Amino acid sequence: MADDDMAGRVEALESILVEKGYVDPAALDKIIATYEQDVGPRNGARVVARSWTDAAFRERLLADATAAITELGYGGRQGEHMVALENTPDEHHVVVCTLCSCYPWPVLGLPPTWYKSPAYRSRVVLDPRSVLADFGVTLPPVTRIAVHDSTAEVRYLVVPMRPPGTDDLDEDALAALVTRDAMIGTALL
């Protein structure tokens, strides 16, 4: 396989870059901690729950998602130009980057492996229902499907439909129901 000895190769690369003075190991550790611990899909779940419970916020999110998401304290690299896509009974949104791995880091964190895989990137623009089937998801026949290929620096957040029977839940409880895959469009709630 082409990945033979990547561990040794990356260890050597880091050692060279540190010895040459190009990177500070403390910065590497900080980057990893940021995206492994601090920035992840719980941020997006908070945005979705707020849009379900606050009609004015929902309006702002749909009009200018970058600004609305900043209100909740999220933003930065790979989230500079956000668009929110609201699922409805009529239309279901799915997000992909067929050319690389573009993904809204500030609200969803780092992308899962499948999002970057040739299997997903190749097929979801051609036959998204078969991809949803790989996730165990079947859309109603009346629901149209819109796939969004992130070919520029615009990044998409899917706002799933609020599950029925959740009228009594507060924002925290609602956020706990929102999954990463639902905010990409490969899961329903």
Add this chain to the structure above:
Amino acid sequence: MNGAADLGGMMGFGPVVPEPEGEYFHADWERRALALTLAAGAAGRWNIDVSRHARESLHPADYLTSSYYAIWVKGLERLLVAAGLVGADELAQRRVLRPGEPVRVWSADDAAAAMAAGGPSDRAADTEARFAVGDPVRTRVLHPTGHTRLPRYARGKAGVVERVHGAHVLPDARAHGAGEQPQWLYTVRFAGRELWGATAAPDLSVTIEAWESYMDPA
């Protein structure tokens, strides 16, 4: 370029394999690969378009058999060699043969600030937008040997402008040292059958972001 990274519509890769939320890495070297790629960018010797082009320029057989972080590592090695920061001999021998040169280096705080700040790609527009929401357009048939963000499956296709994003840096130019050359950027929606023919689901649509020079009025 028509490289292996342009995957839309290819077949034969098998099922998509879901994975649990919070599972970001499958080996420790993947953590280091992510961090090295981001931190090495602080030197300012390349930009995101140059780095994407480095990855898509891998031999197609190499690209398609490498995991995603392996693609990043191979891309980073190419960027470092092309920038003259690391020698190919140093990578091959896995040791430093010459001292480094002075470059900007992130501290931990610098890295955190850079992640939080991001780097917007929108720029002031010095032209009027050629297209408006609802306009019918047709993408051009372009096969540049350099970097482009117009996927093969969406070339020469009729669609409708859905959003106007303002002027954004043109990757086709910035990937090759030709400056930013900002152009108006649009979201364009295509019917699935326009892209894939009669076997596509009738209720499928696909959007891409397209720069102005990717399209003509339809």
